Amino acid sequence: MQEMKPMEIERKSFEIIASELTVPLAAGTEDIVKRVIHATADFDYAENLVFSENAVKCARDAISGGCDIVTDTEMAKSGINKKILASFGGNVHCFVGNETVAREAERRGVTRSKVAMEHAAGLEKPCIFVIGNAPTALMSLLDLAEAGKVSPALVVGAPVGFVHVVESKERLLASGLPYIVARGRKGGSNVAAAIVNALVYAIRR
Amino acid sequence: MQEMKPMEIERKSFEIIASELTVPLAAGTEDIVKRVIHATADFDYAENLVFSENAVKCARDAISGGCDIVTDTEMAKSGINKKILASFGGNVHCFVGNETVAREAERRGVTRSKVAMEHAAGLEKPCIFVIGNAPTALMSLLDLAEAGKVSPALVVGAPVGFVHVVESKERLLASGLPYIVARGRKGGSNVAAAIVNALVYAIRR
Numbered sequence: 001m002q003e004m005k006p007m008e009i010e011r012k013s014f015e016i017i018a019s020e021l022t023v024p025l026a027a028g029t030e031d032i033v034k035r036v037i038h039a040t041a042d043f044d045y046a047e048n049l050v051f052s053e054n055a056v057k058c059a060r061d062a063i064s065g066g067c068d069i070v071t072d073t074e075m076a077k078s079g080i081n082k083k084i085l086a087s088f089g090g091n092v093h094c095f096v097g098n099e100t101v102a103r104e105a106e107r108r109g110v111t112r113s114k115v116a117m118e119h120a121a122g123l124e125k126p127c128i129f130v131i132g133n134a135p136t137a138l139m140s141l142l143d144l145a146e147a148g149k150v151s152p153a154l155v156v157g158a159p160v161g162f163v164h165v166v167e168s169k170e171r172l173l174a175s176g177l178p179y180i181v182a183r184g185r186k187g188g189s190n191v192a193a194a195i196v197n198a199l200v201y202a203i204r205r
Numbered sequence: 206m207q208e209m210k211p212m213e214i215e216r217k218s219f220e221i222i223a224s225e226l227t228v229p230l231a232a233g234t235e236d237i238v239k240r241v242i243h244a245t246a247d248f249d250y251a252e253n254l255v256f257s258e259n260a261v262k263c264a265r266d267a268i269s270g271g272c273d274i275v276t277d278t279e280m281a282k283s284g285i286n287k288k289i290l291a292s293f294g295g296n297v298h299c300f301v302g303n304e305t306v307a308r309e310a311e312r313r314g315v316t317r318s319k320v321a322m323e324h325a326a327g328l329e330k331p332c333i334f335v336i337g338n339a340p341t342a343l344m345s346l347l348d349l350a351e352a353g354k355v356s357p358a359l360v361v362g363a364p365v366g367f368v369h370v371v372e373s374k375e376r377l378l379a380s381g382l383p384y385i386v387a388r389g390r391k392g393g394s395n396v397a398a399a400i401v402n403a404l405v406y407a408i409r410r
């Protein structure tokens with residue numbers, strides 16, 4: 001097997017994905033959906049991913065304007081291309097491992113994910129919130145938004161799992177906030193990072 | 206919706222997974238398969254995950270003996286529970302972002318994933334190699350093992366994608382090395398980390 005360069009592998013992969021897609025993708029969302037399929041080899045995302053009106057434009061404007069990104073996990077933060085984001089002036093934050101957050105969660109008897117979102121709500125810059133794991137983080141964010149304490153430029157809602165996950169995403173869909181959501185049980189930090197990277201790469205080009 | 210503690214959510218999630226599984230799982234592999242399904246909400250892994258004989262015992266002996274772990278991506282490294290691993294004396298390495306590795310890859314005109322594996326092969330401690338993204342990393346590792354330059358305690362083979370991915374995993378299956386493999390196109394850093402965490406959690410208990 002001959003060695004291919006990473007960019008060649010990626011190009012070839014996207015060709016295969018395009019050739020095997022059996023459902024039409026909404027205009028303007030193609031690169032995002034394909035990048036998620038690229039990250040998971042799971043074609044279910046062609047149907048699971050849903051976008052609020054103008055979500056992609058909202059997100060790209062925010063990123064090219066230098067917005068920051070808040071993730072619920074270190075894993076999602078790891079997967080995001082921070083170099084290109086930084087070229088627009090953006091930074092990625094994840095507060096879940098923060099010691100102040102851990103102590104406060106312990107004291108109040110609530111999850112660290114919840115307290116981490118409260119801390120993130122205090123950031124002064126416009127932010128895109130990216131939830132790839134914890135439905136509690138998404139619920140907490142939606143509580144904060146309803147209370148007028150945060151106004152996300154976009155919410156990427158891709159928590160994964162079996163308990164409260166579907167409900168948290170349906171609540172985001174009904175929230176009036178701009179969103180990109182992996183509907184249903186599926187999602188993950190890799191899915192969340194792939195969505196953000198697709199947005200970032202599209203502006204770089 | 207009432208707030209549940211993370212451990213409650215996890216317990217309930219595993220109950221749902223057990224109740225929805227439609228295929229029997231091989232004895233001794235149940236917790237690993239269920240944790241991967243928990244991380245992906247994708248029941249395909251009940252059939253995709255394959256284990257070499259004694260793979261789980263090999264891996265647990267290595268971890269409880271204090272082996273280190275090498276990952277192909279920072280994302281897989283992020284997802285692994287390093288605290289519990291450290292309690293056995295183990296550490297997690299990822300060389301792909303290393304500057305020396307980047308320069309050497311550039312100079313030789315090969316992928317950073319390949320050079321990163323060569324660096325990892327120089328580690329003196331026994332290591333479990335965990336590939337969650339790059340088939341080039343897995344191919345490079347198998348070349349090194351064939352050349353007698355590395356002897357992994359276990360290889361977790363879970364690269365994801367459409368080009369060289371299936372072939373790299375089939376080569377691992379035929380290599381004679383102890384393995385846990387996500388067969389086919391699917392996999393990912395989240396899958397790789399979930400496999401390692403299931404191994405680590407089973408020893409902690």
